[in-house]
Amino acid sequence: MVLVNVEDLHFSYGMIQALKGINFKIDDYKMVGILGSNGSGKTTLLKNISGYLKPSKGNVFIMGKSVYKMRAKDRAMLIGYVPQDMYFDFEFTSYDVVMMGRTPYLRRFQRETEKDVNSVKEAMTLTNTWDLKDRCVNELSGGQRQRVYIARALAQEPKILLLDEPISHLDAKYQIEVLSILKQLTAKGILVFAVLHDINLSSQFCDFILLMKDGEIISMGPPNEVITAENMKIAFSVDADVIRNPITDTPLIVFSKSKGMI
Amino acid sequence: MKVKKGFYLLISIVILIASLMFSASVGAVKMPLKSIVDVIFGNGNSTDKMILLNLRFPRIIEAAFTGMGLSVTGTFFQGLLRNPMADPYVLGISSGAAFGASIAIVLGLGLFGLQFFAFASALVTIYLVYILSKKGPNVSMQTMLLAGIAISAFMSSIISLMMLLNHNEMSQIVFWTMGGFSLISWSQIFYTVPIIFIGCITLYMFSRDLNVMMTGEEIAEHLGIDTERVKKIILIVGSLITASSVSAGGIIGFVGLIVPHISRLIVGSDNRLLVPFSGIVGAAFLVLTDTLARTVMVPVEIPVGIITAACGGPFFIYLLVKNKNKEVK
Numbered sequence: 001m002v003l004v005n006v007e008d009l010h011f012s013y014g015m016i017q018a019l020k021g022i023n024f025k026i027d028d029y030k031m032v033g034i035l036g037s038n039g040s041g042k043t044t045l046l047k048n049i050s051g052y053l054k055p056s057k058g059n060v061f062i063m064g065k066s067v068y069k070m071r072a073k074d075r076a077m078l079i080g081y082v083p084q085d086m087y088f089d090f091e092f093t094s095y096d097v098v099m100m101g102r103t104p105y106l107r108r109f110q111r112e113t114e115k116d117v118n119s120v121k122e123a124m125t126l127t128n129t130w131d132l133k134d135r136c137v138n139e140l141s142g143g144q145r146q147r148v149y150i151a152r153a154l155a156q157e158p159k160i161l162l163l164d165e166p167i168s169h170l171d172a173k174y175q176i177e178v179l180s181i182l183k184q185l186t187a188k189g190i191l192v193f194a195v196l197h198d199i200n201l202s203s204q205f206c207d208f209i210l211l212m213k214d215g216e217i218i219s220m221g222p223p224n225e226v227i228t229a230e231n232m233k234i235a236f237s238v239d240a241d242v243i244r245n246p247i248t249d250t251p252l253i254v255f256s257k258s259k260g261m262i
Numbered sequence: 263m264k265v266k267k268g269f270y271l272l273i274s275i276v277i278l279i280a281s282l283m284f285s286a287s288v289g290a291v292k293m294p295l296k297s298i299v300d301v302i303f304g305n306g307n308s309t310d311k312m313i314l315l316n317l318r319f320p321r322i323i324e325a326a327f328t329g330m331g332l333s334v335t336g337t338f339f340q341g342l343l344r345n346p347m348a349d350p351y352v353l354g355i356s357s358g359a360a361f362g363a364s365i366a367i368v369l370g371l372g373l374f375g376l377q378f379f380a381f382a383s384a385l386v387t388i389y390l391v392y393i394l395s396k397k398g399p400n401v402s403m404q405t406m407l408l409a410g411i412a413i414s415a416f417m418s419s420i421i422s423l424m425m426l427l428n429h430n431e432m433s434q435i436v437f438w439t440m441g442g443f444s445l446i447s448w449s450q451i452f453y454t455v456p457i458i459f460i461g462c463i464t465l466y467m468f469s470r471d472l473n474v475m476m477t478g479e480e481i482a483e484h485l486g487i488d489t490e491r492v493k494k495i496i497l498i499v500g501s502l503i504t505a506s507s508v509s510a511g512g513i514i515g516f517v518g519l520i521v522p523h524i525s526r527l528i529v530g531s532d533n534r535l536l537v538p539f540s541g542i543v544g545a546a547f548l549v550l551t552d553t554l555a556r557t558v559m560v561p562v563e564i565p566v567g568i569i570t571a572a573c574g575g576p577f578f579i580y581l582l583v584k585n586k587n588k589e590v591k
Contacts, residue, residue: 071486072483072486072487072488074486075486076485076486079484080484081480081481083478083480083481086478088476088478089344089346090476090477091526091530092476092477092531092532096473096532100473100477103470103485103486103487104485106470108467108470109467156485
């Protein structure tokens, strides 16, 4: 079954064309990395898939239905979104924040049911944040907060999870932890899209990579096919060597002296 | 958790009832609690009835609802604009009302005309601010704040000009601007209280949405909340509440700024508890300050706005310092 089908997607911010005809299909629950230089349209693509932005042309179908024709609540039960890390100056406990993920399931005056509580508990257990449930989110570390936000998106019980640079501000330990959590989710029947900047971690953790440049996908496929010296040159304008990682048997990029690096 | 919630609300209600009783009992004529209860249940002697029903009750009721309305609106505006300095007047509604009131005073239109002009002019002002900040279907909160400041400044300058040209009415305008409940009778209550009450209930219905929106508008959209619609409802309802309270009681400052903050420091940011709590605390606060306003300098009545600032300011500073120390530890 085709989970996500993106057809000829165009999007502009005023006069600036951010997406120029994106096409791809994903037909299995896997981890999809979106790579590309700054301003290549990665976040815009993510927000178009989530239905937050409406394309000027083209369509996104999730399980056969156009996201732009769904009711906002139905969409929220299907797609979870984790924005770039942000700080807010109000005191909410982690538990309260994750419970916000249940918003699409609750009517205006409805109290949270046992089902909502269980869903929150499961999401927080999965992301190792249950211990933090009574802590205020604005006193957590970046890595902890990111996991709480992921838990909130999981509490939506989505089939598709979209994450905008989930590991960019994290140290090595948390980067690995977050990516491992995301990888686990695919086994539970969630399709994960993550905008990433770390090429080597992407090649290690992702099943599929979309490589973008100037609003277009210049290469897509498993890391083996996408992470090549030639593609890195086109996408990032850098000269790099690509070797095999002897331990994980995935492509590994190296910037070496022979290419004029320091 | 749930027990705690109920506990906070219970305490605040007890404080409110005590404030109402206290306010009804003090004044030029001391009124024992028994007489108040008697009058409420339709008994009591005719003097007590006259004093309570005609003088004190209307005033107390208006003060309570104004306090509630301003505090609830302030709580919502602070959350919506994500700005701790926001209060019900932040979008220029106060100078709009003052502008209308000044015109009515200069034209000598009497009390009812004044209230009508203040109300109408407040709504026209907020509508102007809204139109100025509209970009396509969306409203920019940032632009709204700036448009509010600009229109406020413009209105204030015209008010100053009017005062300069009408020396005789100047003190009246100044007095109205400082706010107070000395002129309140049942006729104001009939139109302000329903608007404020229904308005506060309507706002309360959106407290969960506001919670989510406070953590980011984009995330709220992704959770299925139509943020533009919620914003508009909060702005319209908040403006109606503010306009009706200002038209009856003048511009009573500080309540809508400080009560939400004090409440947030006590019960936290969850609007489902914070909104009712700050509404009840605001009601009690304004009833008590208005009681002071009419009793401390008898026979002179101090504008209640002076008292709210004088009481609220130091208490707020105390809470800030206390909170700062807590963080250091």
